[in-house]
Amino acid sequence: MISYKRYMSKDGDYVASIVAKYSLKFLEDRSIISFAGGLPDPATFPVDDLKRIAVEVIEKHGCDALQYMPSRGVSTYVRELVDFLYRARGIRVDADNVIVTTGSQQAIDIIARMYVDEGVYIAVEEPTYVAALNAFRARKPRFIGVPIDDFGMRTDALEDKLRRLRSEANRINLLYTVPTAQNPSGVTLSVDRRKHLIELANEFDFLIVEDDAYGLMIFDEGASPPPLFCMDRSGRVIYVGSLSKVLTPGMRLGHIVAPREVIESLEPFKQIADLHTPSITQHIAAVALRERIIERSMPRIRSVYRMKRDAMLRAIQEHIVETAWWTRPIGGMFIWIKLNTRVDTERLLPKAYSRGVIYVPGRGFYHNEDGFDTMRLNFTYPSIDQIEEGIERLSRVIMEELCR
Template identity: 45%
Template structure:
């Protein structure tokens, strides 16, 4: 670290003078830096967003990869088309039709380097500086970062246990319309949201699509966690209710196979996909082909459907333990969401506690979390935090929550 800083400081070249205006604005997150340090210590980190490596179907991947390198090495190791590896695109279209009732004939598939790349591509092809886009409050941190580069005007809509408050969205749409402003798109992590853990209800999903028609906007539905359901009944994705191609659906293999492959996909109207495909050409030519081939066989040979229940079985007790521990240890005045799936619980502390300031104390007590502030585009909520329950084993989750509760109690005393 010291060596690096010395390097950074030294030398006769004024590197900052070469950076673009937008690059000068880019800053590493302080919280991220702090959490990096935590990872190598004895602190119990509930801060991460990683799937548990125990859920990776390693034996299946070994078998599939060996088969691919035996039978399809010439294709799997070569450049592919920008739109993606055709057998995978077909397998995904079929899978989404079967699983989500989204007709294959209505969507085109583009494979991407994880759904993060889809967010950047959407920013690139949709957002002009000043364009109004709607996100949830709170919303996925890296979506804010991806969109922010393109200088939109963010509007954020509060959530409750049924997801985005569509009634408030409608009010806002009407208000903006009166101001002569058009909303270009609404971004939602519809199921087991990151960071809040909540799921948009069926009724709201349908209503959101109606509003998209009425107010002429696009919906970006980000679905990374939707297969990780531990209780309750599955709800079809918003895309299922989309008649006219207004919903851009983002899927990923990061939580149902392995994130290290960096394979995600976009399912959307061909006209939107075509533009994203052209934009992607100059960004990375194509998504890694070997990873796409592995994902293809994983879906095509039925491993995906067979493996999902195993992931669910592995994570469910972790979610249960976290919710139980919160119930057991947290003092009055603290509330949290009760996710039916996904990876995160969202905790709200009494007003007056700033979770960003509290983090250092928590770390000194041996537990880490992500302060909620950065999940709000306007950074206007200080008393929230995100807890992850997929990466750390049950006993550590319990102990981590206990330590966190102690920290909170001490902070409460100061109020």
């Protein structure tokens, strides 16, 4: 057999190594308690509604729902999405400002292909979403990391770094952020910092990619600030959204909302990427949005996840070492722990696994492989019993490691 590595593009070789190293392994061994995945609780899926709608869609729109469609999206779905974005997130746009993507991952990937060149500076949170990081890595930019605290990205630290860059006659072209209930940390950017971030974008001339994957999954009434997209007046925010967390992830429906000119320029990359997102799922989602399935199911989803989050926070409070810092998310799917000890969470994982609990070591969420003592814990997928038992197991593994 021939050696295929010889034929690889330089990008291909690089991406294969970096992504394989940092992709999330969903070890779904049923005997262990997994805080590792990023899965919604399937009990939250509106299965009966979707079944009924699927039949209706194939019956009424059979041919359209199964045929090739425009790259930007099925027009009835785009119309419903525009209405939904206004109702749910206060985003007021036209169909011209929207492109439907195959999950928000594709949105990030085509934005990276359009706006990131090799060697260009881009800024990301430390930590940030690993699959977005990988999409950006494929473009070989230079990363500027911005630390987080309980109020999200530290925009003061960002400002310092931007000034330093400017003094070297450099600038960032783009900043990627998950401002609300961030993956992996769960923190939410405060209103003041949102304003500051937009000011910085104007002063230092960069685009903001706002990944709002968790914007609808807020459990605490009134706790969520408006999207950056709504606060910005200069057209610097490219908004990325998704139905994965609030309808179902398996339908892979994401979207980009941006000024018309940006959408137009992204369309060719969407064509290259997959011509268009599957039409049948767009038709199903169009009906689901029209019937307000998400609005009707969200109260229950929120209350289920609120209980799980609270259970995990209580268990952490009770069991985890006092040196640790952890986040108290207002929504989303994750709690982030920084142990503030000499414990390496990557090295700890096999031990935790042998005791029947797993998590994602934090290092993969850092552009620079920092964060050796951090971990991401998912609270949406496990049951409350599993959460309590799992955190106790985890605390014992950590204590043993500290007492060695």
